[in-house]
Amino acid sequence: MKYEAVIGLEVHAQLLTETKIFCGCSTKFGSEPNTQTCPICIGMPGVLPVLNKKALEFVIKTGLAMNCRISPYSRFARKNYFYPDLPKGYQISQYELPICEHGFIEIIVNGEMKKIGITRIHIEEDAGKNIHEGTGNYSFVDLNRTGVPLMEIVSEPDIRSPQEASEYMKKLRAILRYLGVCDGNMEQGSLRCDANVSIRPEGQKEYGTRTEVKNINSFKFVEKALEYEIKRQIKVLEEGGKVIQETRLWDSTKGITESMRGKEEAHDYRYFPEPDLVPMIVERKWIDEIKSSLPELPDVKRERFVSEYGLPEYDADLLTDEKPLADWYEEATASYSLSVSGPKIISNWVKGELTRLLNEESKTIEECPLRPEQLADMLRLIDKGTISGKIAKIVFEEMYKTGKDAEEIVKEKGLIQITDESAIEKAVDEVISKNPKEVARFKAGEEKLMGFFVGQVMKLTKGKANPQMVNELLKKKLS
Amino acid sequence: MELYRLTITEVRDLLERKEVSARDVVNSVYQRIDAVEDKIKAFVTITRDEAMKMADEVQKRITLEKIQGTISILGIPLAIKDNLCTKGIRTTCSSKILYNFVPPYESTATSRLIEQGYVLIGKTNMDEFAMGSSTENSGFFTTKNPWDLERIPGGSSGGSAAASAADECIAAIGSDTGGSIRQPAALCGVVGLKPTYGRVSRFGLVAFASSLDQIGPITKNVRDSAILMNIISSHDPLDSTSASVPLPDFTAVLGRDIKGIRIGIPREYFIEGMDKEVEVSVKKAIKKLESLGAIPVEVSLPHTGYAVATYYVLATSEASSNLARYDGVKYGFRAGGKDLMDMYMNTRAQGFGPEVKRRIMLGTYALSSGYYEAYYKKAQQVRTLIKRDFEEVFKEVDVIVTPTSPTAAFKIGEKTADPLQMYLSDIFTISVNLAGVPGISIPCGFTSNNLPIGLQLIGRHFDEESILKVAYAYEQSTEWHKRRPDL
Structure with a gap:
């Protein structure tokens, strides 16, 4: 039964x-x-x-x-x-x-x-x-x-x-x-x-x-x-x-x-x-x-996050679970209003990296050492091409741990993205010349090796090469 | 001069004129206590050392300040019933369970007396937790009636009433849940006033039945009651049930004409089984009031017959809960035991006397699931009807006049075997507590064996002034209050 x-x-x-x-x-x-x-x-x-x-x-x-x-x-x-x-x-x-x-x-x-x-x-x-x-x-x-x-x-x-x-x-x-x-x-x-x-x-x-x-x-x-x-x-x-x-x-x-x-x-x-x-x-x-002094409650806030920021229900639900988290999110979004996709990008950072770092130390959002504007500033560095999205993760963690601003970290650690075509080309050439077997296999049709080459170039440039340019150059040279 | 024989007003005059010192007065009262207390046994605790200190302190105030008009009691020795908490001074409720309890706080009523410079003479004996009409239920000893040492002084404020009557204090404070101020005042030939419920803060009064308890004065004459009322009445932020009402000067009405005042005589209060001498005295008193210009009106309080039953359901229900805190865990008496339940049972079995246990059991039963509707709830409904009876009658009359007690003081041991008989000695006072209205008892005669008889005057809510006015007019035209027992 x-x-x-x-x-x-x-x-x-x-x-x-x-x-x-x-x-x-x-x-x-x-x-x-x-x-x-x-x-x-x-x-x-x-x-x-x-x-x-x-x-x-x-x-x-x-x-x-x-x-x-x-x-x-x-x-x-x-x-x-x-x-x-x-x-x-x-x-x-x-x-x-x-x-x-x-x-x-x-x-x-x-x-x-x-x-x-x-x-x-x-x-x-x-x-x-x-x-x-x-x-x-x-x-x-x-x-x-x-x-x-x-x-x-x-x-x-x-x-x-x-x-x-x-x-x-x-x-x-x-x-x-x-x-x-x-x-x-x-x-x-x-x-x-x-x-x-x-x-x-x-x-x-x-x-x-x-x-x-x-x-x-x-x-x-x-x-x-x-x-x-x-x-x-x-x-x-x-x-x-x-x-x-x-x-x-x-x-x-x-x-x-x-x-x-x-x-x-x-x-x-x-x-x-x-x-x-x-x-x-x-x-x-x-x-x-x-009644008139009641704050905006979770349900109303969740719906607003969907309609105002265009977030998926799932994101809105997570972000509005705790008022301080929702407040943090809204402040970051307000100081980063460059693109329409901004709210979703910030949501990803908050749900992802920020939550991971907080959980590691079992900290609540109220104890978060990072200010919402710091995330916005970092995102602007990505937009300007100063750092790559991958490097940003390193920068973000560093900001969280030291409290320093993104720009300062990027300068101190020399994390500025390489966008100089000749420098990237040099690295691409080096990778091709060092891996003749893989080149041969790639040319024979084993296209999934592309990932291997990109990885090698990034390794050589310590992750700083602009990934898009690496991709384009590799394609050009290997075809 | 026998200073202890004086009233508040008389002592104050002497202090004001600097004919005597506060210490002289206190010494005189203690001389009296030394002489008669062995016979009377009015006090549970005598606070001689504290009293001397208090007297010396107020003496400085008397010298420094001009005594302020009508409300001052600077240097007046008062006896306080042992259920009012006095900071640093043992407060037992005449119960073994609190035999060693020293409160770290002061009741609001006594705080106000302290502010006005009173001197605490001692804490008076009572029926345990104010449950009784004779002080025979005291966990320590029975107080004797100063008019006949073989008789009870009434209760539960029997110690305060006996101390006043025996001149072991200038005046006293008691508490009244079903007649506990008025009945002993009547039986000891003094004045006792139960104020309107909410007039005096209950903070620091050890609760018996919270919705009925009130603190009030027991004094040698009506004026002294008015003086003490001026001091103890207050709206107290520490007591949610204390009323925020204007406070009159209760002495202002004393001496005013009572011509044309309508006095109600409830037919339900002149019943079979009432002592003939009491009935005769009360009827004479009514005639006296009539001769002073009052207009007697026969009235009816139809639910009077239910008052005692209603009271014993409600008061015991509240008491069963109020007394739950005496469990041996935190303070007071603790008996040993093999486990928690054993300790609870031993502590309460050994700590409480039989009447207290009887009432806890009655109240527990009345509140039990399945009986609540039939007892507690029904009693609350009847209480409302009793209240309405008074409201109706007070549309017609200003004051209600009744006997305070159906008999004069009875013999020690006479009623202890029959609790119901004992309960009936409050038959005329209980309704007043249920209705929450004020009532005063004043001496109105003596029986053939020289036992005092009391007259009860009942007033409207927060109209203590009318009963004080009528009581004063009667007192001034009679000599009863001047009689003192031969000790």
Whole structure:
């Protein structure tokens, strides 16, 4: 039987506010344990939460970017459970009346656009961290993260494959990063993803029993974890068993999901409206203000890159994935406006050499030592015939490594292209005279040896000879 | 002179005229504490050394500054209920689970008192986490009623009320979730005011039921309550539920005529089972108000009968969540255990007393999936109806008059075996918290065994002025508030 997967994702995103959601403590990552705490975030008796308005603004921003309805009236709720990293014994979250509802985002799968519904986006506080390793017989608690604002983005069960889930996560991350509301770092835990997964025979309308997969802590595991879980469920059904409703943990080292707790052990969180905080009244005027301050989002930018720069969809998609990369690209294109093919040439350099060099050092585009104008300047040297395209790769890498301008590098390293016909002719003659056997074979019809001759000439001229002139001269002399 | 017997106004006059020093007043209060505290047991912590320091500091201010009009309490010794956080001074809520807790912060209400130069005498005993009506639920000891040492002082602010009545302080601060200021004030023969919800910041008040808790004064007369209200009321950025409303001078209305003021007498508050002597005293008080020009109007608050049940669902639900933080992990008492769950269970089993546990269990149950709709949600709906009852009645009248408590102080141990009986001692005060309106209790007579009886005046939202005005007019025309227990 063929099965279809039904997947809904619950994403937790840490908001990039300077301070925590209900107190003035810093949200900085990686400080000494318990140095970013105060009586409020560690839940001392008698203290009260006060909402950080910036966090609310970030959630509204996200809601608008994901086409949600922003509730004019929403409220906080307490989610009650005991755990040492939860100092109050409850998490301030939302239950009924979340801030955002009924949205969607668009993804492209196999060249086709698909809408994934957003059920709700709500705001809540993060918990701290329990530390069990290297602490002897005790466990310790670090409450620095307690009270860092989180937003929970819940999708509709519209996702049908691990690949779609992965595309959804990529798009969601891109939007969050474009908005500047979350850094989207799954490895550091600032973006977390839980998946509700079920399968059903193709064509069946009713949903199957779902499991919740937790601890998918890296982008590369989104697909892997889901693929595993879908296969596991299929196997269970095909062996005549039943999928049990349960929470499962993804183990990335074993590459499997394992049962964590069943339905019976599920917590009763005893949600009730948070009496320490008044309901959030969001005025239309404020929503409009936030709306007008939204940046151009990935989808719109991608379409503009296609229409404005004439780029293929594939290039536009890659370049608009990260806003800083798109910005870098646009700056380079703006300072190199010589030819109509300019935007595509620059796209090739950015996707190719630049990305390769950045990846080698695992640097992000924000850490790129090269300025966009430097690429434009170098391209102009090619246009003027000062350097060849081949030499340009060497120049580019040198620019990246030293920060020097192309012209300076070309001069220093003597990389100026040889366009003097007599000099090239001399080299061609030398190659012909040194390789009589190959010449004979070429003349006998082995035309693919042309490449060999070009290579030899380039080697002799240290790659500086104008390739077109080399080709022409060789053809003339060998015919 | 027995300075400890005086009121805020009287002490202030003496300080202002430099007839006494702040230290004299503090010393006098401590002499009184030394003499009677063994009998009363009003205090959990006595802060003698801090008080002396505070007194010397304010003395400098008294010498330097001219005392500023009506709001000053420079050098006035006050007792503070032990659920208001005081920086550097142990705050226990009369619970074993917080027996060693020293807050690194000050509650907003006491911060404002500090700014105005008060002197902290000590932290007063209470029912554990303010859950109770007698102080018998204190994790440490029971406070005695100064009028009869075999009787309870009321609760949960029993320590503050007893300390005021026994002159172990000039005045006190308490908190009121379902009657915890007004009922002990009534039973100890002093004045107690629960302000409108949102009038006084709750920051630093250890939460029992967040949507009901309010801090308020317990004083020897009405004027002192007005003076303290002027200081503790505020819109506080640290408390989202504190209201941004204009702050009147609460003393300005004192002494104004109450002629023509309409006082509502709710028929649901004069019920079977109410003590005859209480009923007679309250009815006499109403006659007295009438003689002063007030117009009595019979009114109805039809949902009164549901108030106690509604309260015990909502208050316990909130409490079950508010008290979850006492888990032995971060501060306070921790019992050992073989693992985390064991440590949680031992800590809470040994740290909380039986009434607190009872309420945590009730609240946990009421919020549980499958019961939430029937209990918590339904109670919220009834709360709205109770609120509306008051809104309707306040269209007709300015102030509502009721007994504060159905009986005078009962014997220690009399009701401990029957929690429901104990809950009913707040039957007349609970609705006021559910509706969020202000209420004051003032002395209105004595039983034949010389036990005080309290009269409750209830006002509109943010209209403490009307109840203070009526209370003051009544007080000035009677002598009840001048009586002191024989100790």
